[in-house]
Amino acid sequence: VTVEDPTTAFRVEARELLDQIEQALLDLAHRLDDATLIDLVFRGLHTLKGSGAMFGFDSLASFTHHIEGAFDRVRKGRVRATPGLVATVLAARDHMRGLIEGDAVPAEGEAILARLAASVDLPDPAPAAPRPHATPGTSAGGWRLSFRLPREALAHGTNALALLDELRALGDCTLVARRDTIPALDQLAERDCLIGWEAELRGDVPRGAIDDVFLFVLEDMELTVTPIVPAETASAVAELDRSGTEPVARRAVRALQGELVRVPATRLDALMDRVGELVIAQSRLSQLAGDRHDLLLRSVAEEIERLSADLRDTMMVLRMVPVANLFGRFRRLVHDLARETGKAIALETAGESTEIDKTVGERLFDPLVHIVRNACDHGLEDAAERVAGGKPATGTVRLAAHQAGGAAVITISDDGRGISRERVRAKAEASGLVAPGQALADADLFALIFHPGFSTAAAVTNLSGRGVGMDVVKREIERLRGTIALASIEGAGTTITLRIPLTLAIVDGLLVRVGAERYVIPLAAVEECVELSAEEDRRSLGRSLITLRDRLIPFLRLRELFAAAAPPDPYQKIVVVATARERVGLVVDQIIGSHQTVVKALSPFHQGIGTFSGATILGDGGVALILDVAQLVTRGQQAEPPLGQAA
């Protein structure tokens, strides 16, 4: 783990450790007697304490020390794990996270410790070191160690003395320094760590505890651990020697499992930018080659086109992470919601290995929280009502993901009370979204739930739980160029389906010209391109509707929308775009062609305009805006409200 700033490295590892502790605790809440889980939590706490102290996070170390001490009593069977204890340790875990991020409230920590002391009946803070106990990978006689820290360990902030102290705390320990590799003074770099150590650690110490001491340097250090075998079991020496000797085989093991490299996201983004620029340069080259009748040049251009497409695809894969990470974060949310609401809620997940772009995953979190919270809060009934309705007492919320084409499909479903059509209709009529008595298909009816006018109206009744803020969820999903749909069966539950593009970094687009400017329309939304005949153009001046294959389609003149100054082309074109349910025509001056586009974010000055989802750099170095189709369609529909109401 060679990252410039050692505390940053610590934070990254500590966060992972905390997540592991959290997952283990959540499992433990269901299997209170599972010794493996208890051990897992304890090991995590212990490691966190040690490494926290090593990197100068003293308050973290001392707080964790108390929690570890309390948990040690559970591990030794003196205290039984209870749901209350697990909840307290979960709260402690959140506090530790606060201590790492630097936003912890000290009073909270004291309150947690007090609660903890009450639940494990702790007479006084536990002793400093965990008492060794028998686990697999122990050696009754102890261990003989030979180790050497990485040469740059000191420069990276490792406190070697603290490591030695920690080692000594594990048991009766004799340490001898090896100075054989220290060069003459004039060749000595003062920040290099050149001393090696031999140690004899006597006592019943788990092998893993030694690894824990060296956790943050293990990857780069030399460490040989041999069990010390008491004389009477000497016959077994040969056997043990083979299995017990571990000349830091970790790297080899990793190579077998497929070695992982941790790379800062910023470097990945920088690489992505370069690849993006390469794709742009390549498309310029292809253009030039296409203009010339030079076969050699063309074949080179094609070769480079293929290579850069491969490179881009490889790059995209690097950014993909399984949704398991995203889903994992909901276990805690559901656990907490179950406690808050007093309902029994089970979270089921499926398709965790489905991969999505890292950024997409991060931006999906908030909308998903909203949806899951709604499902738990309002969608699911309480146990009594469920049993009365012939359902199992425990309600289920299910998160599932799978890949379909260029999109990831994520469904969030519950087996709660579902949504009452009558109430949605009543609400929509009350807020003037539909005319009383107007016939509506189910899909149209449920779509109203996402209408801003539906949820922001005053005094939203619970309406089977959904309503508040669903327009915000929809907007965020559309920002991700995704779609959201809802289906519900009254009494049986609700399912929300999200379709999200796998990546935001690249989009296939249709390049068009409006006035003097060029714009990109995401190709996925384009249904067809037709010419707007001069006659149709004249006829449509009074209204913004055209007839296309016997269907009326509202259209927007982008020239007017964008206040283009240059004179219009004589033959205007219509690009028909569609979201899941609605279609709208966009009138442009010229359709230039399809264009693979590296999406760049707009500056904060332009992000709020809404009509554009980003920008891209074209082959000639110019910049084109990317149209936000969902926004434009909404605009087109508002111009001609589909439900026959004035907007």
Add this chain to the structure above:
Amino acid sequence: MSDHPANLVANDATSTIAWDSHGELEVLTFDVGGESFAVEAVLVREIIDLLPETRVPGASALVDTMVNFRGRIVPVADLRAAFAMPAARPTADSRIVVVELMLGGEMLLLGLRGDRVHEVATLAEASSEEAPSIGMRWPPAYVRRLVRWRDDVIVLPDLAAIFTPALASAATAG
């Protein structure tokens, strides 16, 4: 101008002027609409020739175009809009001064259009004064100090005060 906290985010570009221990400040001076403006030299990333700009329909008049600056998309602002000057066409001397600004808690690149860019100058606090609260055509909050330099009066604009509202309006417009 009072010392009211113009910026809620601690690290944002501030209205205070970081005169050095000698009471001096290194700036880059440039002309806009017949007036001389100056920005702190440390903020300036690069001075570029005019590039083809892409108009952003719907954007505020203050920041209504963007350019491709070495593969990054950088918004371009015209101080004319802030100082109520009539719009003008670019000339052969026009340049874009790319500055790095901390606004709304984010480090932004922003291009400032200049009719002509001069040299780096050292301004003295001693020859500077507050913008008069009356007799000025401009919003007083947009000017931090007026500084006499040679025969000229140079305006030290308050970029945070000028551009922060543009961020806010962009955020609410959607």
